[in-house]
Amino acid sequence: MAISRIAIGSPGEASGPDAIRAAFAEFFSMVIFVFAGQGSGMAYGKLTGDGPATPSGLVAASLSHAFALFVAVSVGANVSGGHVNPAVTFGAFIGGNITLLRAVLYWIAQLLGAVVACLLLKISTGGMETAAFSLSYGVTPWNAVVFEIVMTFGLVYTVYATAVDPKKGDIGIIAPLAIGLIVGANILVGGAFDGASMNPAVSFGPAVVSWTWTNHWVYWVGPFIGAAIAAIVYDTIFIGSDGHEPLPSNDF
Numbered sequence: 001m002a003i004s005r006i007a008i009g010s011p012g013e014a015s016g017p018d019a020i021r022a023a024f025a026e027f028f029s030m031v032i033f034v035f036a037g038q039g040s041g042m043a044y045g046k047l048t049g050d051g052p053a054t055p056s057g058l059v060a061a062s063l064s065h066a067f068a069l070f071v072a073v074s075v076g077a078n079v080s081g082g083h084v085n086p087a088v089t090f091g092a093f094i095g096g097n098i099t100l101l102r103a104v105l106y107w108i109a110q111l112l113g114a115v116v117a118c119l120l121l122k123i124s125t126g127g128m129e130t131a132a133f134s135l136s137y138g139v140t141p142w143n144a145v146v147f148e149i150v151m152t153f154g155l156v157y158t159v160y161a162t163a164v165d166p167k168k169g170d171i172g173i174i175a176p177l178a179i180g181l182i183v184g185a186n187i188l189v190g191g192a193f194d195g196a197s198m199n200p201a202v203s204f205g206p207a208v209v210s211w212t213w214t215n216h217w218v219y220w221v222g223p224f225i226g227a228a229i230a231a232i233v234y235d236t237i238f239i240g241s242d243g244h245e246p247l248p249s250n251d252f
Contacts, residue, residue, distance in 0.1 A: 005096025014101045022080035023109040029076035029084045030113025033068045039121050040064035042128050058191050066184025073176035085199040086110050091156040091227035095235045114205030132212035133195040133203045141215050144194035148222020151186040152198045156230035158182045
């Protein structure tokens, strides 16, 4: 079972050159993703004079996040595995595909990347607000947690099927494309309810820059639960103990 392979890692692992390069890859991939994703929302606000959300705005947000994540995962895949998401890293850890020490290093890099991207957006737009994720009217925090669990389950299940499964074969760009598409599709579903984060770092960056923390816990609890369920389900049913080798120096 996946949980039986959880590993802490050696004390010097996080300071090794391979791990440091992987952390930098996660940092820059996150900057690329958040700058484009959060920036598209700010551009919509500028074009509409901060008008109300519209279906076309939701479609634009979906496309910008799908395109940006496709690129961010692609450019980081050969160095770090292209997680670009603390929940994906957590799912990899639960499945025994990355050690805890390397996961912590990734988390730090991902969170810093999201904050830097939001700061760059605030500077380059002349001080426009980098809005934190929030719940729509009538949506309770627990409604949003369920949304985030289900959406992140779909994301991490896709990651396992296209990038982690040793039986996947040589599928080239299909993995980052599929990962980008499932995020875009989930935004079309959940964007009108809770913003459809699926990514604690994506929520953390604007929360830090705007210093808005209302219901912020939702965007950690939901994605981490969804990621863990997806990792355990896919690993147990489709990979199994025969499909695993010892932990590599690079995760996926």
